[in-house]
Amino acid sequence: MTTAKRAVARALYGSRYDSVPWAQRVYVRPGERLARELQWQLRVRRAPVVSLDEYRRQVPAGAIEEFISCHLCGETRQQPLFTPRALTARGRTKWSYRVVRCPSCGFLYRNPNIRPERLGDLYAKNYSQFLSGGYSRRRQRRYRLTMEAFDPILTDGDKRRLLDFGCGSGLFLDLAEQRGFDARGVDLSPDSVELANQRLTSATAYHGAPEDVPEVAEGGFDVITLWSVLAHLPRPVDDFTKFRELLAPGGVLLLLTVNAASLHLKAYGSDWNGFTRNHLMFYSSSTLPLLLRKAGFAGVTFAPFYGDTIESGTTRLPETLRRRLRRSVAASDGGNMMRAMAFADRQAVERWGPGREVVRLDG
Template identity: 30%
Template sequence: MDKNSFDAALRPGVRAALAPSNSALRRAEDETFRRLLDEDGQFLPGASFARDCPYCHTASATASLVLQAYGMHLMRCADCGLVYSREVINRAFEQQRYQASQAADANMALKIDPHYAALEQDKARYVMARLGSLAGTGSVLDIGSSTGALLQAAEAAGWTARGVEINPAAVAHCRQQQLQAVCGEYPCALSADWGPFDAVLMLDVLEHLPDPLAFLARVSADMQPGGWLVIQVPNFRSLLLTIEGGRNNNICHGHWSYFEEQTLPGLMRKAGFEMRFFETYISELDRILAYPDEVIATAWQQLTGQVLEQPRQLTVEHVHQAMLGYKLFGIFQKVAA
């Protein structure tokens, strides 16, 4: 099990090969975001609603502003410390954004790019190996199954795998590979004879949810006692995101909660899950080292409290030891009420 196997920073030529697809996605997303904003960069009337902290429900009026981007005010809760967008776009637009939009089409084009698909396949094998080391095999549901890399890896590892995905093109791609996936939103798209599941996979899902605790409660209801929940989310405390701030592509519409090393396990405990494995992966070291030494050193000291004497000697291992990788990855177990 080697998490460096799917780190693009360690695979020569991958960045250049993916540059056209990534650039097309960024342009499409930027255009999609700006359609909802007025000339001052604020949401158009009726396009969004305001909320309080989705973790502890403390009023947003008491939170501190972290940054502003695309009409969103990212707030840090004064009570639990979660960073979240005070504004969330309305449900109708959110559905359209994932089902039929230029951004959705550009995202799909990236997902089926052979270079990106190879990274995802390696990551899927790693994820299922990590899960298998704790849980063995059984039935697994992939929420947001995309083009099916996890479903394929799960089946190869001996699991009975099913997926639910909102993007019709991604579901069609799964079915072409003879993978079991349905088109729609969880939980309404699930077949009546599916579940309860021994494990549920939620990679890059939790950050999209306006009410993550309510969603996790429903997921728990569809799981066996002692079932396993696999979570991947962007790491708001990652070194690259800290350097780039609001320019980072994880700061975007659709990402409503921004998790860190402390707040993700805390939210999961509140939802009735205990952490069994936790790390960061995907270093983005090459993107980090594209910045000047003083920028890297300042961000490192901000995050760790330590002086980074020689930024050019920073390694992938240093990044992950400090929990500053681009993604948080955790395996959690459902506990008795």
């Protein structure tokens, strides 16, 4: 958050909310949710809509980039909205890119985007080191909270087959084997896979894409999980069509990703923490169903995300502000992360859908 924005917030709210963690302030300060929603509507209304050819003339593309149309609805027009960037200590640009909105379906995506064959250029060779230490402890807590949000699907594995796509160093596979799943994982980082197999007992991680691994390509999975992976996929329709083929009858796919309806995005624009160096596409509860329908899924349901400390009971917020935060998230669909469960077929909806608000996708 910039110094100018902090000054505006202090002028509006005084020091009363200074003790509230920065990530939670946008949800608990009075009137801020409505103000941020209005700010977002004005941003969208004022942003120009241009043809793809005109956009190409305005925006340079790097050697590893390509211009794309909307993957979800095929719209070629572009509505430029954001230019995320990261700076060095000396103020030089480390990386930057442009994010556009589809004027037809509202999908947010990076454009120009990364060519699929050059995706590895975004990841350091020692990426597995990033997935260890404090990151791993925070990440496993988030996995547990997500598993609880979708109880009882992940409560007892009972030898059901599970595939963790983008398994990294095996943090979730560790939890899955503890709960009795017959678990497998795939990842494109060889050093991460090596670390995963050192950690695991019964589960196994493989290097490569699902179709490259015979034990995975045979399919028949009861559960597929994608934790913080969806935003990294340059060809999401192809990938999700493959996931649907890998699921057994009655199977489900669970995912966790940054939420493009987040109040943080609406408040902070290009400074949103969901715009990271290696994120390509940004989904919400209104655009994810478009992807799932194209890939052949029968339905989807969502679990609101209130934040790790709120859900784990470790927050220092007083109870009045906890309730206000939950109301803000529920009213705006604005949690900073999105949790969703997609149903492979009607059998899956009938088995796991009761008691949940299911968006039907099968006609």
